[in-house]
Amino acid sequence: MSNVRFDDVSLAFGLKPLLDSVNFSVDAGERVCLVGRNGEGKSSLLKVVSGDVIPDSGVVRFQDGVTIGTLPQDIPDASDKTVFEVVAEGLDEVGGWIAKYHELIEHAESASALVELERVQAKIEACDGWSLNNKVDHLIKRFNLEPDKKMNSLSGGWRRRVLLAKALVNEPDVLILDEPTNHLDIPAIAWLEKQLIDFRGALLFVSHDRSFIKRLATRIVELDRGQLTSWPGDYDSYLEGKAKLLEDEARQNALFDKKLSEEEVWIRQGIKARRTRNEGRVRNLESLRKVRKERREKQGRAKISLEEASLSGKLVAEAENVSFAYEGGNTLIKNLSLTVMRGDRIGLIGENGTGKTTLLKLLLGSLKPTSGVVRTGTKLDIAYFDQLRSALDPEKTVIDNVSEGREFLTIGGKDRHIISYLNDFLFTAARARSPVKALSGGETNRLLLAKLFSKPANILVMDEPTNDLDVDTLELLEELLTAFKGTLLITSHDRYFLDNVVTSTLVFESEGRVQEYIGGYTDWVAYTGGFDELGKDNTAEKTSSKSASSDELKEVVNGSSKTEVKKVSDSPKSKKLSYKHKLELEKLPGEIETLEAAMETLQEETASPDFYTQDHAIVSEKLAELEEVERKLNQAMDRWVELESMME
Structure with missing residues (x-):
């Protein structure tokens, strides 16, 4: 059963309808992404779901007992409230009592403060508030927040994290997010993706971040000229389906316009068109004119062009x-x-x-x-x-x-x-x-x-x-x-x-x-593991051969002409080098130097401004060659570190 359902819902601000008798639903466990051009009304639709805006007509139905949580697009001005107080606000009135208790327990020293503490405690017990208090504590720990931090001391990204905890604390059945990645850095976006994937309720979100949409959405719903179109599946399936829909729409409009043009020519023939037996055709033309007048054209695409100056120095x-x-x-x-x-x-x-x-x-x-x-x-x-x-x-x-x-x-x-x-x-x-x-x-x-x-x-x-x-x-x-x-x-x-x-x-x-x-x-993440792996590198000693070779490869990519591979002093000395291994170790520096030179040449070639103007096959072949040289260099350096660690 649907958590939320629209039945013939309409909404308009001014002359242009944002929602024009639309039908729409969000089922339990779905992650629905709402897409559309700026100004189409996506944020207004979210406000209808959250109850902040009443539609002009139609019915919005909710499953019995369904709860809604929201994460707004704009972060409110920072206040002097603590993180605990803001998260507890998500529990409505009982959240206010819990926040008050948290404040009093920290500062209650006078007799009057102790009396107030007892009163607040009684209020919390009366509505089984202690279990809700545990939810607040759990979310604060899960989100790595400091409960006594003031909101005005936090960055925008951390404030957004607090607001998400506030939205989740009452365990909503439907979570609404409006542009949740705006002004977040990449590690914060990755963290948010993980939290939302783990969320068990339904998600309804608006985003223009295509990586975020690809990671989360199980269905795409597009708002276009007052109408909603649902596209089951991932973002790539939506793009393919949307392209076909626009082609079909253009073809149908062209056929309609051709017929209208033919009828307009006919009506101008004068007396023939006004004969009694042709009145039906005249009424049909009037109907065609009305339909054409009411057609809402798709908003044009921006035509951005760039005025280029003469070439700079090399x-x-x-x-x-x-x-x-x-x-x-x-x-x-x-x-x-x-x-x-x-x-x-x-x-x-x-x-x-x-x-x-x-x-x-x-x-x-x-x-x-x-x-x-x-x-x-x-x-x-x-x-x-x-x-x-x-x-x-x-x-x-x-x-x-x-x-x-x-x-x-x-x-x-x-x-x-x-x-x-x-x-x-x-x-x-x-x-x-x-x-x-x-x-x-x-x-x-x-x-x-x-x-x-x-x-x-x-x-x-x-x-x-x-x-x-x-x-x-x-x-x-x-x-x-x-x-x-x-x-x-x-x-x-x-x-x-x-x-x-x-x-x-x-x-x-x-x-x-x-x-x-x-x-x-994506290339950087595939190569290093991303920010999560960087965090591990900063807190743990790099004692493995893999860590050492990764560091040295970074130096190579930075353009170092020669690479100094560091010995891993803590590596176990498992055995002596055989004669064969010694010969291999002696040859590796020359091989690495040759590979470095080859990679440097390829990097210069692919960095040329004219490189990507060549035939696609040539570009692909050269990039594949660069990738293969990098792979061989990686293997050679890993092997060098491995052989070095075997020496006594």
């Missing part, structure tokens, strides 16, 4: 033994050496606060390192996408923010009227005259892209560009960046986006260490 930026720490703070970057060449496409991965934005500023020359040297190249035309949106004036209109007093912009060598240009980014003439402060998060990010791409650039630096963008716009942005011939530096927590755009990644590991790896996010 060297974009070079960092040599660079370290950086803010005054009185921890070292964010320690002894980093890095070379960024023209055409490089680099993604920056790390937890919030580890220094990704700081490194971008160091490479751009807007921040000076604590130690070391940063050299920048020549002919650099930089376009910078700031996640804080400081380039936008919230009081000015959309037009004024982009035009900067100009009526026409030069895009691709041609003059474009500002309204026409903004229309490419899905801003109507009326919306273009609205102040920025009135825009949604997705619209604000589209505006920032419009401003960014209105000026020539050969270096794109993008700090979290994917926040609040719908999937269609994300895919278009990916296409644009893939075709861009300049240099890309991108920080993002969108794993799918990184995989599709970058060719190498800088990973902020711990204690200021920054390591470079070939490929995108």
Whole structure:
């Protein structure tokens, strides 16, 4: 039986219906992802399910006794409440008594406070509140939270974790999440995925994070022009089915428009059309006109284009033994050496606060390192996408923010009227005259892209560009960046986006260490195990041959010309080397050096800006060759460490 069911539910704000007599249900144990363009009404649908919005017509039915938990899209302003108090709020009135008891037990010293403590204790016992108190304690421990921490002392990611505990504490049958991954770093997203997979109730969530959707969703439901379409199965099945549906819709619309056109020609023949025996045909034409007038066209796709500048110098930026720490703070970057060449496409991965934005500023020359040297190249035309949106004036209109007093912009060598240009980014003439402060998060990010791409650039630096963008716009942005011939530096927590755009990644590991790896996010995880494995490395001694060889491979990927393999002093000395093993050990350094040279050559070749313009077969063959060289190098280094550990 369905936990929640919509029967002919309609909802409209203004003239455009968000829900148009829709039927919809969520069954127990399902994980349903609601997708659709920005502004289609996804958040409004969630509010109907949670009871925060009453539909205009139709019925919303709930199974008897069903409970709803919600995790809102926007994190409330931080308060001075403790973590325990906020989590306990999820238990309604009894939660307030439990929170009060928790506060009193910590500070009850006076006689009056002890009397109040007894009163609160009696209230809790009267409603069997102690078992609920145990639920609060259990969730706080499970989520690695500190119960007495103040909310205003926590980062956004940790506050979202507290709010999830609050939503789960009453063990809801249906959990509603609106963009739960917004502003979370990759480790926090991975943690959230695990918690939600373990959740036994039904999930109804909105997300534009395609990796998150692929991991969680058992069914996709799309909201498009007031209608809901259900797609059982995974995200890839939805994409295939959606493409076919749009093709069928376009074909049917074309046939309808052809028939309408033929009837319009006929009616203009005059007297023949007004004869009594043709009145039925005239009424049919009127009906066709009405249907065509009421047709809701699919919102157009943004037409993002980029004004590219002339090529920069071959060297974009070079960092040599660079370290950086803010005054009185921890070292964010320690002894980093890095070379960024023209055409490089680099993604920056790390937890919030580890220094990704700081490194971008160091490479751009807007921040000076604590130690070391940063050299920048020549002919650099930089376009910078700031996640804080400081380039936008919230009081000015959309037009004024982009035009900067100009009526026409030069895009691709041609003059474009500002309204026409903004229309490419899905801003109507009326919306273009609205102040920025009135825009949604997705619209604000589209505006920032419009401003960014209105000026020539050969270096794109993008700090979290994917926040609040719908999937269609994300895919278009990916296409644009893939075709861009300049240099890309991108920080993002969108794993799918990184995989599709970058060719190498800088990973902020711990204690200021920054390591470079070939490929995108998935390649890095396959190679290292991801952040979970990094956490283990930081707390345990690296005594195995596998650990040592992994560290050395990181140095190779960083561009070291030679690798110094460290002996594992704690490894057991199981036996002496045989003559055959000694010969093998003597040959390995030369083999490793040859493989390193081969890999360096292949890396330079694949990093060339023209590499991906070649025939697909050539690109695939060269990437496979690089992968094979890496595999052989890995094996050789593992074998070297193994033989070294056998020596007395």
